[in-house]
Amino acid sequence: MRKFILLLVVFASSVASAQLLNVGSIEKVNLPAGTVAAMSKLSHDGSFVIINDAAGLSKVNISTPLGDIVVRLYDETPSHRDNFLKLVKEGFYDGTLFHRVIKDFMIQGGDPESKDAPKGKALGTGDAGYTLPAEFNPSLLHKRGALCAARQGDQVNPERRSSGCQFYIVWGKTYSSGQLGQLEKQLQMQALQGEFNALVGERREQIMQMRRNRDQAGLLALQEELEALAHAAVAQKGLGRMSDEAKRVYSELGGTPFLDGQYTVFGEVEKGLDVVGKIQEVSTDANDRPLKDLKMTMTMVE
Numbered sequence: 064m065r066k067f068i069l070l071l072v073v074f075a076s077s078v079a080s081a082q083l084l085n086v087g088s089i090e091k092v093n094l095p096a097g098t099v100a101a102m103s104k105l106s107h108d109g110s111f112v113i114i115n116d117a118a119g120l121s122k123v124n125i126s127t128p129l130g131d132i133v134v135r136l137y138d139e140t141p142s143h144r145d146n147f148l149k150l151v152k153e154g155f156y157d158g159t160l161f162h163r164v165i166k167d168f169m170i171q172g173g174d175p176e177s178k179d180a181p182k183g184k185a186l187g188t189g190d191a192g193y194t195l196p197a198e199f200n201p202s203l204l205h206k207r208g209a210l211c212a213a214r215q216g217d218q219v220n221p222e223r224r225s226s227g228c229q230f231y232i233v234w235g236k237t238y239s240s241g242q243l244g245q246l247e248k249q250l251q252m253q254a255l256q257g258e259f260n261a262l263v264g265e266r267r268e269q270i271m272q273m274r275r276n277r278d279q280a281g282l283l284a285l286q287e288e289l290e291a292l293a294h295a296a297v298a299q300k301g302l303g304r305m306s307d308e309a310k311r312v313y314s315e316l317g318g319t320p321f322l323d324g325q326y327t328v329f330g331e332v333e334k335g336l337d338v339v340g341k342i343q344e345v346s347t348d349a350n351d352r353p354l355k356d357l358k359m360t361m362t363m364v365e
Contacts, residue, residue: 122333122364123151127161127357129342132232132335133364134210140198143212143225143329150191150228151361161342161357162186163350167236168319170342171213172359173229185350191227194220195327203328204309206318208339209233210330221264225327232332234343237317243310246320251303253321258302259293 121136121144136144150156158178163171163186176189195212205211210232212225238246263270266285273281297303305313305320313320332339345353 121148123147124362124364125156125335126360126362127338127342129357130335130338132338133333134232134330135333136210136330137200137203137328139200139203140327140329142195143198143327146195146227147230147329148363151363155191155228157360158358160186160353161359162352163231164343164345164347164353164357165351166343167234168343169231169233169235170339171229171231173213173226175228183348183352186352187229187350190229193227194224195227197223197225198327198329199223199324200328201306201324204312204318205233205235205320205322205326205328206312206331207233207235207316208332208336209318209328210332211322212327212329214326223325223327232339233318233322234339235318235320237315238313238320240310240314243305243313243320247303247305250305250321250323251297254300254302254324255293255297258296259289262289262292 120138123134123136125132125134136147138144155175156173159172159174160177160180161170161172162174162177162180171187174186174189175191177186180186194214203209210230213229213231214220214223214225217223266289270282270285273285302324309320309323312318342353342357345355345357347353
């Protein structure tokens with residue numbers, strides 16, 4: 064069993080700030096319309112439960128210098144869907160850039176500060192002035208062409224609330240059965256670590272008092288207790304497990320499975336996936352910004 068070396072260091076440091084969706088760092092370390100919203104309700108855990116689903120009614124065309132991309136927004140994620148449609152109708156995205164592009168991973172846009180941004184300016188911190196509650200759904204995968212919400216990191220955003228405006232479209236890669244098996248193990252360990260960290264946060268004062276009292280025996284006993292609770296929570300919630308359908312999708316179509324359950328997926332490319340492929344291959348600078356600006360305009364598809 065892997066031990067969690069956290070009780071002595073968990074509060075040693077903290078992150079003061081974080082940029083929106085530094086998804087590139089995850090890959091580089093090899094870790095793994097309004098009507099429906101009115102007919103939905105908010106559950107106790109903050110997720111939306113759809114009462115009357117009218118799937119497939121909301122589509123947006125994203126025009127770029129390399130071609131058009133048509134995305135369909137999911138009714139399973141009404142908060143994200145309605146917010147995206149609102150911004151499109153307001154012209155919020157017109158003139159913004161795909162400001163962050165990583166080959167074989169994703170293309171990211173929606174930063175309002177990218178409008179008319181000078182060459183070489185680092186982008187990615189602009190926002191709409193608000194965030195959205197996460198709308199995770201295990202059936203909505205980070206498959207190739209998935210439309211997803213960017214967000215700040217867990218250190219400053221433990222609820223994993225989404226940016227009000229920044230988004231990304233997945234490209235990713237295909238996985239062999241062996242790679243998926245190994246990834247599933249990593250995801251389970253990641254889930255276990257997340258549950259353990261949450262439990263540690265709940266016992267923060269108790270841990271700090273034990274440290275002040277130099278109660279090493281008590282700390283070790285508490286660590287074993289929290290490990291057991293974390294294992295039980297992961298098993299009960301089924302965290303870190305990949306469904307047969309997910310394995311099929313990631314082996315045949317491809318994507319970024321290690322982001323499932325971490326970022327909200329709220330739509331998918333219905334037409335123009337080849338354009339996404341072209342964009343993810345463009346040359347970029349050290350900050351992953353394309354050397355040649357890729358401006359976008361968005362319109363509703365009737």
